[in-house]
Amino acid sequence: MARDGVxxxxxxxxxxxxxxxxxxxxxxxxxxxxxxxxxxxxxxxTLVGMLAAAxxxxxxxxxxxxxLTVQVPMPDAPAATGAGSRAEAVLTLLRAAPGIAAARRLxxxxxxxxxxxxxxxxxxxxxxxxxxVITVQRAAAAPLDExxxxxxxxxxxxxxxVEAAAPWLARLAALARSLEALAAxxxxxxxxxxxxxxxxxxxxGLAARREALEIVHGLGASDGYIAARFAAxxxxxxxxxxxxxxxxxxxxxxxLTRLAAPFTALAAPGRLSPADAVALPATLWLAVLPPAAAxxxxxxxxxxxxxxxxxxx
Amino acid sequence: xxxxxxxGLSYGDGADGGGETGLVLRNISFxxxxxxxxxxxxxxxxxxxxxxxLLYLAARPSRGEAVILGHPVHAAGRRDLVELRRRIGVVFxxxxxxxxxxxxxxxxxxxxxxxxxxxxxxxxxxxxxxxVGLAGRMAALPPTLSGGEQQRVAIARAVINxxxxxxxxxxxxxxxxxQAERLMQLLAExxxxxxxxIVATHQTALLARHPAPALRxxxxxxVGDG
Ligand SMILES: Nc1ncnc2c1ncn2[C@@H]1O[C@H](COP(=O)(O)OP(=O)(O)O)[C@@H](O)[C@H]1O
Ligand SMILES: [Mg+2]
Numbered sequence: 001m002a003r004d005g006v007x008x009x010x011x012x013x014x015x016x017x018x019x020x021x022x023x024x025x026x027x028x029x030x031x032x033x034x035x036x037x038x039x040x041x042x043x044x045x046t047l048v049g050m051l052a053a054a055x056x057x058x059x060x061x062x063x064x065x066x067x068l069t070v071q072v073p074m075p076d077a078p079a080a081t082g083a084g085s086r087a088e089a090v091l092t093l094l095r096a097a098p099g100i101a102a103a104r105r106l107x108x109x110x111x112x113x114x115x116x117x118x119x120x121x122x123x124x125x126x127x128x129x130x131x132x133v134i135t136v137q138r139a140a141a142a143p144l145d146e147x148x149x150x151x152x153x154x155x156x157x158x159x160x161x162v163e164a165a166a167p168w169l170a171r172l173a174a175l176a177r178s179l180e181a182l183a184a185x186x187x188x189x190x191x192x193x194x195x196x197x198x199x200x201x202x203x204x205g206l207a208a209r210r211e212a213l214e215i216v217h218g219l220g221a222s223d224g225y226i227a228a229r230f231a232a233x234x235x236x237x238x239x240x241x242x243x244x245x246x247x248x249x250x251x252x253x254x255x256l257t258r259l260a261a262p263f264t265a266l267a268a269p270g271r272l273s274p275a276d277a278v279a280l281p282a283t284l285w286l287a288v289l290p291p292a293a294a295x296x297x298x299x300x301x302x303x304x305x306x307x308x309x310x311x312x313x
Numbered sequence: 314x315x316x317x318x319x320x321g322l323s324y325g326d327g328a329d330g331g332g333e334t335g336l337v338l339r340n341i342s343f344x345x346x347x348x349x350x351x352x353x354x355x356x357x358x359x360x361x362x363x364x365x366x367l368l369y370l371a372a373r374p375s376r377g378e379a380v381i382l383g384h385p386v387h388a389a390g391r392r393d394l395v396e397l398r399r400r401i402g403v404v405f406x407x408x409x410x411x412x413x414x415x416x417x418x419x420x421x422x423x424x425x426x427x428x429x430x431x432x433x434x435x436x437x438x439x440x441x442x443x444x445v446g447l448a449g450r451m452a453a454l455p456p457t458l459s460g461g462e463q464q465r466v467a468i469a470r471a472v473i474n475x476x477x478x479x480x481x482x483x484x485x486x487x488x489x490x491x492q493a494e495r496l497m498q499l500l501a502e503x504x505x506x507x508x509x510x511i512v513a514t515h516q517t518a519l520l521a522r523h524p525a526p527a528l529r530x531x532x533x534x535x536v537g538d539g
Binding site: 018019020022025211212214215216218219220221222223225310313 | 369370371372373391392394395396398399403409411413414418422423425426427470
């Protein structure tokens with residue numbers, strides 16, 4: 001008797017704008033779009049924060065995991081074993097070692113640039129003996145035994161130091177990951193509050209139209225038909241809120257992105273033009289918010305109305 | 314076909330749904346063949362409206378078995394009742410029109426809920442409103458109509474869908490004698506065309522002019538059938 005095929009048809013054939021439940025007046029909570037807009041605003045900021053934290057975590061994790069620094073004191077002295085200088089011997093050994101993708105000795109100019117901020121002058125001008133600094137990129141998956149490597153490199157050049165990339169990078173990456181998780185949690189909470197607000201408004205609308213609902217139900221309207229009326233309206237109201245909240249957040253997001261740019265640059269030196277790299281995906285992601293608000297509105301109303309209707313026989 | 318077997322109804326929340334005290338209808342057993350006409354009689358508070366509510370599926374039996382238009386509604390799922398309701402036309406004592414919809418839209422509602430194409434709806438509703446003498450009031454809102462006019466809108470809405478069963482709860486209560494007679498002629502006509510009809514009333518004058526078998530209720534029990 002309840003043929004499913006019949007139901008979508010009845011919805012399509014309903015004349016446009018036919019408001020048999022009187023929802024344009026009974027389910028028009030002025031506060032709802034405003035509250036959803038506030039939620040969308042918060043969600044926009046949280047989303048951008050989450051994306052920024054995710055980006056930083058990724059950069060820092062890559063930085064922390066992928067590189068080593070090797071310092072060779074007295075680089076130009078002859079190697080203790082083998083031919084050439086100490087620095088050359090260490091470089092040769094490194095390049096042959098398993099688990100190492102690349103090794104490059106920093107030029108004198110690069111070293112000067114690195115040290116000048118700390119020394120106030122180039123090391124040469126101060127007469128300091130500067131070790132050779134070799135940056136090593138580890139092969140992605142291969143494990144590396146740092147102690148064994150240190151011992152091996154000490155053979156041609158005693159006193160050589162192997163330093164895993166700064167442990168603070170790993171700490172920062174962990175911090176950024178925690179921030180990311182917190183932001184995700186905040187997003188879920190904001191979404192849940194939006195759903196709650198919509199559920200309360202829907203229940204108020206149901207109570208206000210109880211008599212009309214009973215009449216229409218008695219005339220043979222299915223639960224799906226009635227729920228669709230409310231859901232369409234909730235979708236509309238939530239979409240208005242979602243769009244306005246997101247638009248309101250846009251200037252704030254751009255500003256925050258600008259402020260965050262130097263930190264993103266620190267995480268990935270020289271690799272990207274940081275402001276654009278974060279700004280573009282973040283603003284694109286914001287486009288998800290209005291449809292998400294509309295979807296929450298629609299789904300919440302559907303569920304709320306269908307549950308409420310179960311009290312009718 | 315309608316067949317009730319030892320049906321009981323309580324308005325309780327179900328806590329004492331099985332208890333004798335909560336029952337407003339008890340041990341109701343009767344049958345009405347397809348195309349049958351029955352008066353439903355009894356003093357005020359006897360349970361006429363309650364029995365009609367069971368018949369138009371606004372309530373489900375707390376006990377017993379009820380078969381309505383061939384469907385065992387005591388055992389049916391909620392979804393199964395949706396289409397069954399569309400085959401039952403009801404004239405309520407208090408009309409139950411939607412106040413924010415025009416007379417036309419009120420009468421068109423059952424057709425729209427049943428998914429009838431809009432083109433057919435226009436002609437059918439206009440014809441029906443002419444028939445009940447409201448052709449000139451199609452755009453009016455129910456609250457602006459007199460009681461008798463609202464009653465006629467309710468009747469038009471109840472019969473627009475050509476239901477297999479029509480239930481009327483004191484339908485002549487708000488009508489003058491001529492209007493009441495007109496309504497009875499309409500119901501008799503629909504009955505001749507094969508529609509089963511049950512009319513609750515306590516106006517015995519009607520009964521004299523339109524003799525038909527009667528179900529008699531008293532204090533929630535069926536005390537007469539025929
Ligand atoms: N919604 C309700 N809740 C509780 N009791 C009700 C309800 N409707 C009717 N009753 C009770 O059921 C009995 C039968 O009422 P009703 O079916 O309206 O009788 P009638 O239509 O013959 O006057 C009465 O005692 C009435 O008080
Ligand atoms: Mg009554």
